[in-house]
Amino acid sequence: MKKTIPAYQRIKNAILDNIHSGKWQAGNAISTEMALAEEFGVSRMTVNRALKELSEERVLERRQGSGTFVAQQQFNHTFVEVRNIAQDLKSANRDYEAKVVSKRAVTADMLDEELRRKFDIDKDHGVDNSSHAPVLYEVKIIHFADGQPIQFEERWVDAHKVPEFMAQDFSVVNTSEYLIAKSPLERGSYTIRAIAAPDEIARFLQIAPQSPTLVLRRQTYSAGQVLTFVKMWHAGDRYQFSGEL
Known part of the structure; x- marks a missing residue:
């Protein structure tokens, strides 16, 4: 219902x-x-x-x-603080580069259960409209530091809330920075887990399969609904999370 x-x-x-x-x-x-x-x-x-x-x-x-x-939109930078790997690496005086692996529009019938749940999309979503209408946009990006892959990003964005998302060149434009500039984010939540790298992730990060990775899963909200969900995979021996209390 x-x-x-x-x-x-x-x-x-x-x-x-x-x-x-x-x-x-x-x-x-x-x-x-x-x-x-x-x-x-x-x-x-x-x-x-x-x-x-x-x-x-x-x-x-x-x-x-x-x-x-x-x-004015500057509130987004403080109201929901979203880390930007490009800025982090540049501030550490490291060379930064991003390579887009894939971009695609995702229809309701292509979603797995996790994405349906995250974005509250019913299985029969789109029956009354075109079944080919995109509900999410998906992008996969490898982030490099000094020529070495340090993060693999898998991101999904509500296609209705950010219709121009797919038109961006994310080898130049950072995804988080773009979304902060375009969308009034209300809040966010995240988890960090240690996971053995699946074969595909290992290939993108240029590490051995089953090597340790740190995976940050983050979702941010607008209008009480999830705007974007992202998985960020980090090679365990090349990256650490730190901060001050």
């Missing part, structure tokens, strides 16, 4: 879609509460809740007597 989306959440999703598509950009005024109430056939109280939550999430900025505006 398909979940019913509350009215305030539908309004939030519509506002975020307008921001993702570029219709409303940073600093632009959005539709008034009255206009949104008429458009969605709801009370102004329902609209107010949607705008209040997006303001608390730093997506919108409400100015008394002036209206509601799209917030």
Whole structure:
């Protein structure tokens, strides 16, 4: 049974879609509460809740007597901190390079159970529309430090929220940096595990099969839904995670 989306959440999703598509950009005024109430056939109280939550999430900025505006996007860098391997390596004075292994659009019938669960996609998704319509975009990238592969990235992105994702050259544009610039991220979660390298991963990282790897699995959210899910495989003897408490 398909979940019913509350009215305030539908309004939030519509506002975020307008921001993702570029219709409303940073600093632009959005539709008034009255206009949104008429458009969605709801009370102004329902609209107010949607705008209040997006303001608390730093997506919108409400100015008394002036209206509601799209917030400047720099909040994304601090509200959800996402590590960027390109910046990390360059700041360590190491030569960085990225090689795109593959890019493709993924339809609902191509998804495994993990991706269906992550993105909350039903098995019958797309029956009413074209079964060939993409629901996710997938990209696989090898990241090099001083000519040696140090990370293999497998990433999936909601095709509806970031429609221009596939047009980017990710040998030049960093995926995390691009998504932060384009999408108002709300929150994220991650895990790190030690896993013996499968044959394919070992080949990309130029290590022996079953060698130790550190795998970071991360998902970030927008409008209460997963925007992107990524697996980052690191050669265990070439990479470590560190920080300060």
